[in-house]
């Protein structure tokens with residue numbers, strides 16, 4: 370970026386096995402990596418934020434419409450996780466919703482059966498084609514990073530193969546109960562919270578039970 374500014378981001382999954390998994394702490398640790406540290410040294414924090422990316426994809430879509438409501442964009446799980454892109458899908462769903470609402474306004478009818486035309490428009494659009502092609506993308510990575518990458522690539526090329534849909538769970542269901550969780554690598558780095566430059570040395574301590 371211009372004016373000697375840098376923008377960094379860290380993506381982590383919320384279906385981690387360890388209940389201790391803390392995305393913000395992981396981000397702070399990552400900033401201590403020599404490569405990132407060098408980039409940030411001497412800098413000042415201008416802005417920070419966090420956002421959830423709905424990675425579940427096609428099979429985790431909620432009901433898209435009902436009496437008096439339509440769900441668009443990320444809230445409707447319309448992000449294409451294979452590309453980590455959801456702006457174009459949010460825009461397209463917004464257009465489909467607007468068309469549906471224009472019809473509903475003309476008919477003065479906001480019932481579920483009328484607004485479900487949004488779902489029909491979705492099914493008939495390129496948006497559906499795009500998301501359906503990568504419908505099992507996230508689930509494929511349950512086989513591990515490398516095998517998952519290979520399988521999801523094959524699936525993209527073939528437009529799908531094997532069991533369909535692949536089972537998908539809510540993130541919290543992937544988490545181990547506290548009693549079964551490993552304690553080995555858990556550290557607390559509260560001293561680096563909201564600290565943009567992590568060039569000093571930090572004391573790490575174990576989290577209390």
Ligand SMILES: Cc1cc2nc3c(=O)[nH]c(=O)nc-3n(C[C@H](O)[C@H](O)[C@H](O)COP(=O)(O)OP(=O)(O)OC[C@H]3O[C@@H](n4cnc5c(N)ncnc54)[C@H](O)[C@@H]3O)c2cc1C
Pocket residue numbers: 378420421422441442443444448453454455456457459
């Ligand atoms: C790090 C990162 C990088 C990304 N890079 C890309 C990229 O390069 N290309 C791409 O296409 N996509 C990218 N995405 C995905 C993209 O940002 C989203 O898919 C897209 O913004 C979804 O649009 P949306 O309108 O559905 O939701 P959002 O953009 O999340 O908009 C929702 C809005 O609603 C507001 N809101 C929430 N709750 C309330 C409330 N109760 N009352 C009022 N307002 C509320 C929020 O503040 C927010 O402004 C990226 C996402 C992340 C996290």
